[in-house]
Amino acid sequence: MHLVVCICQVPDTASVIGFADGTIDRSRVNDVINPYDEYALEEALRQKERLVGSTVTVFTAGPPSSGDILRKALAMGADRAFLVSAEPRDPWQSALLLCRAILSVYPEQLPDLLFCGKQSTDFQSGQVPSMLAELLGIASFSGALSLEATSVGVRAEREIEGGSEFAELRYPVLISAEKGLNIPRKISIKGVMEGRKKPLEVVEGSIEEPPCVILRGIVPLERKKRCSFLTDAGELVELLRHELSLSRAGEH
Amino acid sequence: MNFHSVEQENIEYMNRFLVFLEQRQGVVKQASIEAWKSVQELAARSGGAVISALLPGPADTSRLEELMGGDGVVCHADDEAFRLYTPEGYVHLVMERMAGEGCSALFFADSALARDLAPRLSVRLRASLLSGRLSLSAAGEVAGCTRHVYAASAEATFVPARPISITLLSSGSRASSAIPGGTITIKPHALCGASVDGFSQLAHRIVMRRDARDVAEAGIVVAGGRGMGSEKGFALLDELAELLGGAVGASRAAVDAGWRPHASQIGQTGKSVAPALYIACGISGAIQHLAGIGSAGMVVAINTDMHAPVFDVADYGIVGDVGQVLPRLNDAVREFLKKK
Ligand SMILES: Cc1cc2nc3c(=O)[nH]c(=O)nc-3n(C[C@H](O)[C@H](O)[C@H](O)COP(=O)(O)OP(=O)(O)OC[C@H]3O[C@@H](n4cnc5c(N)ncnc54)[C@H](O)[C@@H]3O)c2cc1C
Numbered sequence: 001m002h003l004v005v006c007i008c009q010v011p012d013t014a015s016v017i018g019f020a021d022g023t024i025d026r027s028r029v030n031d032v033i034n035p036y037d038e039y040a041l042e043e044a045l046r047q048k049e050r051l052v053g054s055t056v057t058v059f060t061a062g063p064p065s066s067g068d069i070l071r072k073a074l075a076m077g078a079d080r081a082f083l084v085s086a087e088p089r090d091p092w093q094s095a096l097l098l099c100r101a102i103l104s105v106y107p108e109q110l111p112d113l114l115f116c117g118k119q120s121t122d123f124q125s126g127q128v129p130s131m132l133a134e135l136l137g138i139a140s141f142s143g144a145l146s147l148e149a150t151s152v153g154v155r156a157e158r159e160i161e162g163g164s165e166f167a168e169l170r171y172p173v174l175i176s177a178e179k180g181l182n183i184p185r186k187i188s189i190k191g192v193m194e195g196r197k198k199p200l201e202v203v204e205g206s207i208e209e210p211p212c213v214i215l216r217g218i219v220p221l222e223r224k225k226r227c228s229f230l231t232d233a234g235e236l237v238e239l240l241r242h243e244l245s246l247s248r249a250g251e252h
Numbered sequence: 253m254n255f256h257s258v259e260q261e262n263i264e265y266m267n268r269f270l271v272f273l274e275q276r277q278g279v280v281k282q283a284s285i286e287a288w289k290s291v292q293e294l295a296a297r298s299g300g301a302v303i304s305a306l307l308p309g310p311a312d313t314s315r316l317e318e319l320m321g322g323d324g325v326v327c328h329a330d331d332e333a334f335r336l337y338t339p340e341g342y343v344h345l346v347m348e349r350m351a352g353e354g355c356s357a358l359f360f361a362d363s364a365l366a367r368d369l370a371p372r373l374s375v376r377l378r379a380s381l382l383s384g385r386l387s388l389s390a391a392g393e394v395a396g397c398t399r400h401v402y403a404a405s406a407e408a409t410f411v412p413a414r415p416i417s418i419t420l421l422s423s424g425s426r427a428s429s430a431i432p433g434g435t436i437t438i439k440p441h442a443l444c445g446a447s448v449d450g451f452s453q454l455a456h457r458i459v460m461r462r463d464a465r466d467v468a469e470a471g472i473v474v475a476g477g478r479g480m481g482s483e484k485g486f487a488l489l490d491e492l493a494e495l496l497g498g499a500v501g502a503s504r505a506a507v508d509a510g511w512r513p514h515a516s517q518i519g520q521t522g523k524s525v526a527p528a529l530y531i532a533c534g535i536s537g538a539i540q541h542l543a544g545i546g547s548a549g550m551v552v553a554i555n556t557d558m559h560a561p562v563f564d565v566a567d568y569g570i571v572g573d574v575g576q577v578l579p580r581l582n583d584a585v586r587e588f589l590k591k592k
Contacts, residue, residue: 013520013540017402035521121520123401127381130371142368159515160364163460169453179521180514212380216396218408227569233581236568237588243529243550
């Protein structure tokens with residue numbers, strides 16, 4: 001079985017984002033694999049281990065520095081990696097770059113199972129997976145919380161507001177991974193050594209189409225509030241009168 | 253850029269909006285009705301756009317006019333085939349409506365369905381896909397969408413570059429005022445396309461939880477963290493949420509410990525919530541957790557550690573053990589509600 005995973009780099013979630021002149025100052029951020037993509041990669045590796053002879057190929061569309069996350073993916077157990085060297089400016093451009101790269105690596109037949117993370121933790125658009133599936137003309141299922149591969153396709157579950165949705169889809173299918181799908185493995189020293197020997201190809205990603213969405217501005221948010229400390233729960237209820245009455249009103 | 257301004261001059265094309273109404277088990281979702289109202293408000297401000305809605309699947313439409321307000325036509329595709337969401341069926345339907353009405357803007361209430369469907373539609377329609385709160389220009393026209401990024405440490409505004417746009421309205425972008433009553437016409441939508449070819453769906457079903465209150469939709473969220481001590485410790489929060497008609501959320505530590513379901517996790521790898529009141533109990537306030545409450549109104553924290561970072565983003569704080577503070581709080585709330 002051919003398995004493909006699309007990953008991206010994001011600032012480490014613990015790093016404090018700096019701002020300079022109305023844009024993000026990336027000089028102090030440390031980039032990591034997008035956490036949701038780790039669930040995607042782990043799931044692909046589990047499928048590979050289940051079906052002998054399978055391969056896991058990882059793609060990323062990003063600046064040359066995103067080679068680091070590909071090395072990590074190889075160290076986790078992926079077989080080969082492609083860096084589509086480009087600076088996509090919106091999710092649509094990312095999806096387009098990934099689509100073209102996948103089609104060029106698999107010109108005859110699409111891989112059976114493709115994985116993405118549900119969304120990136122920096123911009124949280126969550127648009128690339130469904131866009132990519134649409135561009136490839138295949139089925140997809142976003143936000144999978146559980147997954148079972150069968151001989152013809154997959155059974156997957158996702159959370160919807162107030163419940164769960166279950167679907168069974170035929171290959172080829174693209175799955176986007178939600179937290180809870182699995183617990184990603186840690187990278188071992190042996191994995192790192194082996195990962196260094198695996199093929200990592202850089203391909204030029206060119207894109208003529210202008211982006212569909214433009215980032216007009218970004219401003220830091222002041223989250224700090226002045227906390228009034230109270231000692232008594234009764235006092236709190238008095239102070240929350242307004243909010244508490246709203247709640248019950250909304251009920252009816 | 254050139255191409256950008258040329259296409260936006262097509263005014264006639266601009267003033268037709270389509271609102272997607274999502275039904276779940278035959279009931280039109282409140283969030284969709286809120287989206288409809290926001291679009292009505294928007295249209296009133298930008299000078300008389302024509303608004304229509306699309307409702308896929310069998311649903312009870314008897315009270316729709318009263319609930320929705322405003323003017324417009326609701327196309328009801330009540331075919332059994334649309335009861336459950338399938339990307340191919342719904343894409344087909346929306347494409348037909350968008351083309352049939354010559355719409356330039358499509359609006360959804362943000363939901364699991366919308367997040368799955370809208371990116372596909374944006375590719376088909378070559379549309380700009382935005383999400384968040386509508387941001388308005390000085391003249392009151394929609395300039396784009398604003399939402400939190402980077403763990404809610406910043407707010408970004410995105411603007412469409414294409415003549416057609418799709419917008420996922422977050423719950424924070426509700427209509428501010430009541431929408432005056434008007435005339436809503438409900439008419440059946442007859443599929444004119446040929447067959448709705450499924451890619452590959454073999455089976456499909458949904459299962460609703462008995463307590464269907466979702467943290468992402470609740471007006472009050474009471475959340476617990478590792479400081480709740482155990483799965484049992486959450487009983488106090490279940491009780492409080494029940495009293496308040498709210499939902500119970502959790503930190504990742506509480507979810508990973510197996511005390512609460514993933515669906516209740518709030519934060520960067522969980523949900524973003526926008527309640528009017530958020531009560532954090534035994535939660536330290538890690539940056540990844542705070543990422544999920546950037547749109548919360550009033551924030552209250554209860555924690556034994558007076559230096560816990562959660563107090564930095566709280567309006568009110570009680571330094572104390574949840575095991576002692578919560579029973580008293582629940583009693584006080586009960587008292588308050590009784591008096592009301
Ligand atoms: C990539 C990544 C993504 C993440 N995503 C998320 C996410 O989406 N959501 C999330 O929540 N976290 C997330 N985290 C984890 C986050 O960093 C914290 O570890 C987590 O939020 C801590 O949960 P907590 O506050 O419940 O536990 P702790 O940090 O252990 O805090 C427990 C708090 O309870 C207090 N306490 C203890 N006993 C009592 C008592 N009896 N009464 C009152 N207070 C008490 C303590 O003083 C302490 O402040 C993520 C981490 C990473 C690396």
